[in-house]
Structures are given as structure tokens and as C-alpha cells.
Amino acid sequence: MVGNDQIQAVIPRLRRYARALTGERIAADDLVQDTLERAWRKLHLFRAGTDLRAWLFTVMHNVYVNQVRASKLRYSDDASIEELALREPDADGLVVRDLDRALLALPPDQREVVLLVALEDMSYEEAARTLEIPIGTVMSRLSRAREKLRGLMQGLPQGGHLRVVKT
Amino acid sequence: MSMQPERNDDDLKALSAALHERFDPVVDEAVPERLSRAARPPLRRYALAAGWVAVGLAVGILAGWQIHGARIPAVAQQDPGAIARRAAIAHATYSPEVRHPVEVGADQEAHLVAWLSKRLGASIRAPHLDDVGYTLIGGRLLPPSDGNGRPVAQFMYQCKQGTRVTLYVRTDVRGNEETAFRYSSEGKVRVFYWIDRSHGYAISSADVGKDTLQSVATAVYKQLNP
Numbered sequence: 121m122v123g124n125d126q127i128q129a130v131i132p133r134l135r136r137y138a139r140a141l142t143g144e145r146i147a148a149d150d151l152v153q154d155t156l157e158r159a160w161r162k163l164h165l166f167r168a169g170t171d172l173r174a175w176l177f178t179v180m181h182n183v184y185v186n187q188v189r190a191s192k193l194r195y196s197d198d199a200s201i202e203e204l205a206l207r208e209p210d211a212d213g214l215v216v217r218d219l220d221r222a223l224l225a226l227p228p229d230q231r232e233v234v235l236l237v238a239l240e241d242m243s244y245e246e247a248a249r250t251l252e253i254p255i256g257t258v259m260s261r262l263s264r265a266r267e268k269l270r271g272l273m274q275g276l277p278q279g280g281h282l283r284v285v286k287t
Numbered sequence: 288m289s290m291q292p293e294r295n296d297d298d299l300k301a302l303s304a305a306l307h308e309r310f311d312p313v314v315d316e317a318v319p320e321r322l323s324r325a326a327r328p329p330l331r332r333y334a335l336a337a338g339w340v341a342v343g344l345a346v347g348i349l350a351g352w353q354i355h356g357a358r359i360p361a362v363a364q365q366d367p368g369a370i371a372r373r374a375a376i377a378h379a380t381y382s383p384e385v386r387h388p389v390e391v392g393a394d395q396e397a398h399l400v401a402w403l404s405k406r407l408g409a410s411i412r413a414p415h416l417d418d419v420g421y422t423l424i425g426g427r428l429l430p431p432s433d434g435n436g437r438p439v440a441q442f443m444y445q446c447k448q449g450t451r452v453t454l455y456v457r458t459d460v461r462g463n464e465e466t467a468f469r470y471s472s473e474g475k476v477r478v479f480y481w482i483d484r485s486h487g488y489a490i491s492s493a494d495v496g497k498d499t500l501q502s503v504a505t506a507v508y509k510q511l512n513p
Contacts (some may be wrong), residue, residue: 127326128318135322136313140306149319156325161498219309238303239310266298 127156130173133240134180140235141184143224151187155180177240177250181232188228222269230265233258368471371480373432374455374489375473377441381427382451382493389425389443399426403440409458409485413442414510419503420446432457444503450494452503457487468504470497479504483512 134155138148159166159179166175223231236247237258244262248255381388391399396413404410406428413423421444429439437459445451466482473491477500480489488511490504 124327128323131318131322131326132314132316135316135318136310139313140310149322152322153325156322160328161501219305234302235306238299239306241303269302270298 126172127159127176130176131156133173134176137177137235137240138180140223140239141228141231143220151180151184154183154187158183174246174250177236178252181251184228184232226265226268230261230268233261234265234269237262368469369432370455370457370460370482370487370489371469371471371478372473373439374453374480374491375471375476375478377429377439377455378453378476378478378491379474379493381441382443382453388451390427392425393423395425396423403428403456406438407440407456407458408437411440411456411458411486412511414454414507416444416452416503416506419506421452421503422446424451429455431459450492452490452492452495452500454507455487455489455491458485460485460487468501468508470501481508 131152134152135148138151138155139145142148142151155176159176162179166172223234226234232251233247236242236250237244242250244255244258248258251258391402393399393413400411400413403426413426415423424443424445426440426442429441431438437457440456442454442456443451444454460482464482465484468479468481471478471480475493476491477493477495477497478489478491479500480487481504482488488507490500490507492500492503495503
């Protein structure tokens with residue numbers, strides 16, 4: 121039996137992922153709330169003994185896909201994002217805005233893979249299970265996302281020292 | 288697709304470090320109350336209360352047997368499933384109506400609610416279900432479920448695709464019982480129903496799936512028990 125406490129414990133991670141995914145605080149928390157409500161309705165589908173956190177990420181993925189589709193954006197859209205003019209990184213490091221902008225410029229399916237692997241530290245296999253796609257699809261999406269983010273990543277210092285820009 | 292793991296891994300590590308630096312602070316933020324609430328089982332508090340009522344009822348019945356050596360009549364009158372059957376019949380009768388699905392339309396909602404409250408002898412409300420995609424189209428008065436009961440109300444809702452759900456409300460339930468959500472399939476009609484002291488509620492539909500109907504039922508419950 122899944123307890124309230126176990127679900128509560130995953131909320132901070134769900135919020136972090138949702139924030140990066142949607143790029144916006146309120147939308148992110150809406151996504152988390154929809155996920156939790158759906159999780160309770162679908163709890164009979166959760167298999168005891170498996171990873172609850174991974175399952176909740178899968179539920180969130182499904183809610184997110186529905187939201188993206190309802191908003192008439194394309195979930196998987198490989199259109200060029202060259203029009204995204206990344207600024208030359210400042211001499212003293214990349215600015216936060218560029219990271220946010222670059223993430224949001226990725227098609228949602230690629231953004232999910234990037235975030236699960238690079239932010240949630242999932243293996244390709246875990247990411248594949250979470251998104252319910254073949255592992256090869258994870259790798260190809262990640263590869264395409266990397267291509268697009270190359271400009272951004274070249275500007276990243278190895279230690280990743282970001283500077284928050286007050287606007 | 289060309290994978291160049293060694294060169295790319297450095298890129299990925301840098302990206303990972305940048306993402307962690309940017310988004311890790313979210314983990315330490317206080318969790319908003321609405322999310323903590325959503326993490327709790329939707330009907331847990333209610334189910335817990337219903338559980339205690341059941342224990343009390345069982346103790347009462349046992350005491351009744353021992354003290355009087357007789358069955359407590361009120362128990363026999365409580366057949367919560369009866370409300371599901373009656374609600375399903377009323378749904379099947381009126382929801383297919385094209386011209387006269389309701390007696391009083393939602394354009395006269397205040398009048399509708401006042402009239403039904405008066406006839407049912409208790410204040411009732413028509414929940415607003417627009418958040419779950421259903422709009423009130425109106426309501427009607429139905430005959431009592433037995434000769435001693437009060438009349439019953441039916442509110443009808445419709446979604447954009449035209450599917451209808453009805454809310455059946457009784458105010459004459461005896462025994463002061465409370466139940467958690469129960470589900471019943473009455474022929475083609477699916478029903479979620481529950482009893483809250485003297486009020487019995489049933490939400491019915493022949494056209495929507497169990498999950499959707501449950502979300503509608505939950506929305507009704509939340510509005511009636513804010």
C-alpha cells in the first residue's frame with residue numbers, strides 16, 4: 121500500500137523537473153498537482169515493490185503530453201531552432217536566461233529526455249521506461265537535443281558557474 | 288545518427304552541472320499547500336470517518352441483539368445500493384430527452400434550487416462542474432422512493448461533446464449513515480454514490496467511462512463538502 125508520506129517525499133523532485141520542463145513556476149506546480157491527482161486515480165496500476173518515484177515521473181509524463189497536445193503545440197516537433205539566436209556567452213560565464221531559453225526552444229519530447237538524463241540523473245534505460253519508449257529513441261532524441269544545444273554547451277564552463285541576471 | 292560518447296560526455300556533464308545549479312534550489316523550496324493536499328488520498332479523511340461510523344453501527348447492532356434480542360429496524364431500511372438503482376433508472380429515463388431533458392433550465396438556476404429545496408424539505412445546491420467539463424442544463428423533481436419518503440431532485444449536466452451526467456439527490460435517508468464512494472454498474476448506466484447523513488447522492492452516466500465519472504463525482508463531493 122502506497123502511503124501519503126512516500127508520495128509527499130517525491131514532490132520536491134517532481135517540482136524541480138516540472139519547473140525545468142515548463143519554464144514557469146505556476147504552470148509547473150499545476151502540472152505537479154494534476155500528476156498527483158491522476159496518480160491517486162491510477163494507483164491500482166502501480167505495482168508494489170517497484171520504484172514509486174519512477175512511476176510518478178511516468179504519470180507526470182502522461183499528463184504533460186496531454187497538456188502539450190491540448191495546447192496545440194506539437195509534442196514532437198523537429199523543426200529547426202536556428203532562429204533561436206543564442207547570445208555569445210558573456211566573458212564571465214553563461215547567463216541563466218540562455219539556459220532557460222535554450223531548454224524551452226527544444227521540442228518537448230527532446231526536452232524531457234535531456235532533463236531526465238542530465239537533471240534527474242536517470243540512465244538511458246530508466247529514461248526509456250519512464251517515457252515508455254525504446255531505449256534507442258531516448259538515445260536519438262538526446263543526440264538531436266545535444267546538436268541543438270551545442271552552441272549553448274560550448275559556452276558552459278566545466279564547473280557550470282552560472283550567473284543569475286537580475287532583470 | 289553518430290554517437291561520439293567521449294567528446295559528448297563532457298558536454299553532457301557540463302549541461303548536467305548547469306541544470307543542477309539552475310534547478311536544484313527548487314528542491315529546497317517550501318512545498319505549496321495545494322500540492323501537499325493533492326498528495327493525500329482524496330477520500331481518506333472521509334473513509335476514516337465512515338469506518339468509525341461502521342464500527343459504531345456494528346457495536347450498536349451487537350448491543351441491540353444482546354439487550355433487546357431483536358434486530359434494529361433502521362438497519363434494514365438502509366440499503367445504500369437502492370439509491371444507485373433509482374438514480375440509474377431516472378438517468379436512463381430523462382437523459383436521452385432531446386426536447387424536455389429538464390423541467391426548469393439552468394437559466395433559472397436560482398428558482399430551480401429554491402423550488403427543489405422547498406419540495407425536498409432541505410436546502411440543496413446544484414454543484415458547478417464546469418471545471419471538469421460539465422455544464423448545468425437544469426433539473427427536475429422526481430417522486431419519492433417510497434410512500435413515506437420525500438420527493439427527489441435530479442440535476443442534469445452536459446459536456447461539449449453532448450454526453451450527459453445526472454446528479455440524483457435524496458434528503459430523506461434514515462439512519463444518519465455515512466459511506467465512502469461506492470461504484471455500481473446498473474445495466475448500461477454507471478453510478479458513483481454516497482450517503483452523507485440524511486442526504487444521498489448518486490452521479491450517473493451511460494456515456495462516460497468510470498474514471499471520468501469518478502472525477503465528476505469527486506468534484507461534486509468537493510463542492511458539497513468544502
